[in-house]
Amino acid sequence: MVKESLRAVARKAAVFVAAGAMAASGAVALAGTADAATTLGAAAAARGRYFGAAVAANHLGEAQYASTWTTEFNGVTPENEMKWQTVEPNRNQFNFSSADQIVTQARSRGMTIRGHTLVWHSQLAGWVSGLDATNLRSAMLNHINGVMAHWKGQIYAWDVVNEAFAENGGRRSESVFQQKLGNGYIEEAFRAARTADPNAKLCYNDYNTDGMNAKSNAVYAMVQDFKSRGVPIDCVGFQSHFNAQSPVPSNYQQNLARFAALGVDVQITELDIEGSGTAQANNYANVVRACLGVSRCTGITVWGIPDKYSWRASGTPLLFNDNYGKKAAYTSVLNELNGGTTDPPPDDPEDPPPADGACAATVTTNQWQGGFVGTVRVTAGSAQVNGWTVTVTLPSGATLTSGWNANRSGNSGTVQFTNVGFNGSIAPGQSVEFGYQGTGTGTGVTPSCAAD
Ligand code: 9MR
Numbered sequence: 001m002v003k004e005s006l007r008a009v010a011r012k013a014a015v016f017v018a019a020g021a022m023a024a025s026g027a028v029a030l031a032g033t034a035d036a037a038t039t040l041g042a043a044a045a046a047r048g049r050y051f052g053a054a055v056a057a058n059h060l061g062e063a064q065y066a067s068t069w070t071t072e073f074n075g076v077t078p079e080n081e082m083k084w085q086t087v088e089p090n091r092n093q094f095n096f097s098s099a100d101q102i103v104t105q106a107r108s109r110g111m112t113i114r115g116h117t118l119v120w121h122s123q124l125a126g127w128v129s130g131l132d133a134t135n136l137r138s139a140m141l142n143h144i145n146g147v148m149a150h151w152k153g154q155i156y157a158w159d160v161v162n163e164a165f166a167e168n169g170g171r172r173s174e175s176v177f178q179q180k181l182g183n184g185y186i187e188e189a190f191r192a193a194r195t196a197d198p199n200a201k202l203c204y205n206d207y208n209t210d211g212m213n214a215k216s217n218a219v220y221a222m223v224q225d226f227k228s229r230g231v232p233i234d235c236v237g238f239q240s241h242f243n244a245q246s247p248v249p250s251n252y253q254q255n256l257a258r259f260a261a262l263g264v265d266v267q268i269t270e271l272d273i274e275g276s277g278t279a280q281a282n283n284y285a286n287v288v289r290a291c292l293g294v295s296r297c298t299g300i301t302v303w304g305i306p307d308k309y310s311w312r313a314s315g316t317p318l319l320f321n322d323n324y325g326k327k328a329a330y331t332s333v334l335n336e337l338n339g340g341t342t343d344p345p346p347d348d349p350e351d352p353p354p355a356d357g358a359c360a361a362t363v364t365t366n367q368w369q370g371g372f373v374g375t376v377r378v379t380a381g382s383a384q385v386n387g388w389t390v391t392v393t394l395p396s397g398a399t400l401t402s403g404w405n406a407n408r409s410g411n412s413g414t415v416q417f418t419n420v421g422f423n424g425s426i427a428p429g430q431s432v433e434f435g436y437q438g439t440g441t442g443t444g445v446t447p448s449c450a451a452d
Pocket of ligand 1: 079080122123207239270311
């Protein structure tokens with residue numbers, strides 16, 4: 001009983017964090033409650049995140065499909081309806097009707113909408129591939145402007161460019177944009193997108209970038225370059241299509257964290273995992289846990305609702321079976337979003353709740369060969385906290401290379417972190433999070449917290 005009530009407090013705390021994050025983005029629906037959430041969307045909202053599904057307009061007439069979407073999810077990505085061949089089948093003739101069927105319903109329910117996708121070599125209208133460079137450039141910019149203008153202010157994040165890299169880290173050579181416009185087309189697309197809808201987050205989205213490999217390293221280098229030169233980019237989408245040949249990488253969370261440390265949000269954009277039963281459920285739980293472990297991982301989208309409508313239905317990769325029954329994978333995702341079994345409960349004797357007026361800090365460290373990410377949770381006692389300082393003594397040899405959501409005094413030895421503007425005030429019993437990334441070994445630290 002005691003554990004349950006304190007978990008409820010922790011959930012309220014998560015709602016508080018969520019509210020702060022959403023005030024900043026202004027785009028994510030907050031559907032969480034203080035009690036154990038019973039839907040994916042509500043549970044994700046309580047963690048400050050969205051949980052979306054790819055939706056196909058042609059299934060919306062099926063009552064169970066529509067109700068499962070609107071009951072369980074607080075986010076959506078139109079699966080094919082915003083792709084170039086659908087929205088601009090002929091030059092400068094736009095058709096938004098099938099995507100609008102999804103967007104209208106999503107907006108009426110306050111869902112987070114991902115726009116997919118503006119510039120992609122596939123599902124492109126036939127007329128595009130015959131253009132010369134000058135015409136292709138103007139067609140690309142006109143497409144970005146036309147599509148983004150239609151939904152201006154309504155889309156949380158756009159996949160501005162999709163799947164531009166090859167597995168070896170080079171550029172994908174079959175892209176007509178790559179062939180005719182050269183490497184600069186990605187930057188041109190992002191700059192145009194920022195102007196077209198300054199409030200949308202602008203993402204680069206790809207697959208097989210989920211672990212650390214030549215392809216993800218190349219995307220990482222691009223984001224780093226964009227950030228250093230002021231090219232607008234806000235987020236990176238990790239498609240996360242997994243099966244036996246392409247399992248969830250062991251360094252999945254570390255990969256998300258290294259991108260986040262560049263100053264972009266990360267999102268799991270097209271999640272599906274082939275399999276069944278406990279193995280599938282465990283894989284899903286690992287993915288959700290990884291996102292929850294990275295404060296800039298703002299949401300998860302599964303690539304479909306029932307298995308039967310998946311692009312790879314034979315692999316039964318989704319959370320609902322063909323009759324919309326909840327699979328073991330559904331339950332493990334919901335449990336994980338609701339706190340899972342890995343977070344030590346706040347009433348653990350080694351992790352006492354803070355005394356009145358004080359704060360407490362706990363850290364979760366993810367260590368890999370040569371580097372680490374620490375996520376620190378700062379929790380107020382039974383009185384309001386108005387500003388805090390967390391002190392961490394790092395092991396020798398550990399050097400911090402970046403951090404988020406806190407100011408820090410140095411990079412090694414004893415480091416003090418103080419709140420930034422938006423997370424200094426913590427209501428009684430509630431929490432905020434900040435994080436850091438470093439090289440060396442960052443495990444075994446015990447943070448302490450002092451309230452101002
Ligand atoms: O799920 C989509 C499927 O219905 C389409 O036939 C296919 C066409 O390429 O695209 C699928 O979605 C893809 C997404 O747009 C980009 N990443 C890979 C997805 C799976 O192929």
